[in-house]
Amino acid sequence: AQSVTQLDSQVPVFEEAPVELRCNYSSSVSVYLFWYVQYPNQGLQLLLKYLSGSTLVKGINGFEAEFNKSQTSFHLRKPSVHISDTAEYFCAVTLWNTGFQKLVFGTGTRLLVSP
Amino acid sequence: EPEVTQTPSHQVTQMGQEVILRCVPISNHLYFYWYRQILGQKVEFLVSFYNNEISEKSEIFDDQFSVERPDGSNFTLKIRSTKLEDSAMYFCASSGGGGGDQPQHFGDGTRLSIL
Numbered sequence: 001a002q003s004v005t006q007l008d009s010q011v012p013v014f015e016e017a018p019v020e021l022r023c024n025y026s027s028s029v030s031v032y033l034f035w036y037v038q039y040p041n042q043g044l045q046l047l048l049k050y051l052s053g054s055t056l057v058k059g060i061n062g063f064e065a066e067f068n069k070s071q072t073s074f075h076l077r078k079p080s081v082h083i084s085d086t087a088e089y090f091c092a093v094t095l096w097n098t099g100f101q102k103l104v105f106g107t108g109t110r111l112l113v114s115p
Numbered sequence: 116e117p118e119v120t121q122t123p124s125h126q127v128t129q130m131g132q133e134v135i136l137r138c139v140p141i142s143n144h145l146y147f148y149w150y151r152q153i154l155g156q157k158v159e160f161l162v163s164f165y166n167n168e169i170s171e172k173s174e175i176f177d178d179q180f181s182v183e184r185p186d187g188s189n190f191t192l193k194i195r196s197t198k199l200e201d202s203a204m205y206f207c208a209s210s211g212g213g214g215g216d217q218p219q220h221f222g223d224g225t226r227l228s229i230l
Contacts, residue, residue: 034218043206043221051216102171103219105158
């Protein structure tokens with residue numbers, strides 16, 4: 001069965017420090033990969049996506065992620081975080097055998113940025 | 116930027132009652148989705164809808180659930196006889212294409228509380 005694993009449920013970090021949020025997936029078919037962010041009391045906002053091509057993708061708010069097929073990973077990074085980056089971050093995949101329609105989410109990582 | 120809107124933001128209902136959650140997808144989008152997030156758990160796919168019919172549904176989406184596009188703008192999720200375990204945040208999403216290259220855009224959600 002296909003799955004998405006976010007090992008870190010919570011990542012505390014100081015402002016202006018770099019951060020990496022880890023995501024691994026398990027799938028026997030082709031996938032598209034996404035990172036979404038959820039601010040308190042809001043919906044899910046797309047940060048970035050990987051469909052094909054360059055394995056390093058850049059998103060909004062200074063975030064980037066790298067697709068590593070051999071390690072089945074899609075880790076999210078930011079070189080310098082702000083207080084306003086405090087939110088829940090979800091990694092998700094869509095699968096070739098479901099027409100790339102159904103999003104399968106990880107359990108989320110809460111990023112806590114402190115001064 | 117166009118957005119997906121959901122009403123109400125919070126719905127409180129007695130167990131056994133019917134509830135209808137409403138969504139207005141982005142106007143030129145053709146694919147529509149419902150997801151739910153039980154408190155503290157991951158976001159789960161419920162159903163996808165295209166061309167006035169369900170294209171995929173999860174095992175959660177049993178006979179108590181139904182979806183409808185009653186007019187050209189609204190997309191609704193109905194739960195016929197609510198149970199305590201239906202308490203969750205329900206997210207509507209829409210996309211311009213179904214192939215995954217056009218990402219899903221989410222609303223802010225409806226928090227459903229079953230008493």
